[in-house]
Amino acid sequence: MNLILLSPQDIIAEGCAVVRDPRRLRHLRDVHRVTPGARLTVGLAGGQMGKAELTALSDEQATFHFEPLAETPPPALPVHLVLALPRPRMLARTLEHVTALGVKDITLLHTRRVEKSYWQSPELMPEKIHQHLVLGLEQARDTQLPDVTLRRGFRPFVEDVLPELLANRRGLVAHPGMAQTCPRALTEPTLLAVGPEGGFIDWEIDQLLAAGCEGMHMGPRILRVETAVTALLARLF
Template sequence: MNLILLSPEDITADGNATIRDPRRLRHLREVHRAAPGQHLTVGVAGGAMGRAELTALNDQQATFHCAPLTQTPPPALPVHLVLALPRPRMLARTLEHVTALGVKDITLLHTRRVEKSYWQSPELAAEKIRRHLVLGLEQARDTVLPEVTLRRGFRPFVEDVLPGLLSTRRGLVAHPGMANACPRGLREPAVLVVGPEGGFIDWEVERLLAAGCEGMHLGPRILRVETAVTALLSRLF
């Protein structure tokens, strides 16, 4: 936790902040080994960041005196990530990784090789998703939560949603066997589409290309989804 992320409800009437949830309290005690008088980096969800003095800490709550917070969060990556829904454990790690890297728009998509049971996972509960996004923000010292959208229909997404996304962005599909290598250092907004562990089926690739996306690859190695997404974002931006 490189940032103590505060919710608006954490801010008290006098402008200070009080947190009570066990996870953040445990992290303050066991990782930061924080003590009253110590200054830590804090940020308000969706707002500014800065330093705050820890004025009290016990098993029930921590209280901070917040000087005016004036530091802006780091810039977002200009990318909308469309990700075939990974297995639940991998989804959790991937959400944390891409949030830390600065992705602010995420679509989780059903494809042929996505197990239908994945959509029943507790990891897709709104609170679980938010928890992983918050962990990514705390790691990267950011305050702006990504927006996550669930799309259970591949065809409706490609036909009804994707054209609108591509009207202002360059579409890129990462898939083994594509002719072109992943570009480097994009200077334009993009839609990055990444398939499941088993890859897209041919029909899905054809539909994505027909919609206006460009196919690309990361080389001959077959990577886990969380590794591939991190490598793609790092290379693209």
């Protein structure tokens, strides 16, 4: 927790916030081991960041005071990530990694090799997804929550949604066996599609290429989804 992300309900008066949830209180006590007087980095969800002073700490709450926050959060990556829904534990970790790396638009997509049961996982409940996004922001010192959209149909996504997303973005599909290697140091708006364990099926690749995506690969190694996504984002941007 390199930043304490303050939601509107944490702010009790101008320049004063109170944190009451057990997770953050425990972290402040057991990891930061802070006492009143300590100065910590805070940020307003969706807003500015800066230093705040811990003015009181009890078993029930931590109180912070701060001057108007003047620091802007770090820049976002210019990418819309379209990710075949990973299995639940992998999803949790991947959401944290990509949020920490600065992704702000995430579509979780059904594809042929996504197990249907994954869509029933409690990890997909909005509050669970929110938790992982917050962990990623707290790690990276960022305040801008990513937007996560669930798409349970591949064909409707490709036919009805993808064309609009590609209207002002360069589309890339990471897939073994494509001719192009992963490009580097992009600054233009990009859409990155990443398949499930086992990959997209040929028909899905054909559809994505037909919609205007370029195929590219990361080399001969088969990577787990969480490793692959982090590696792709680091190389692309």
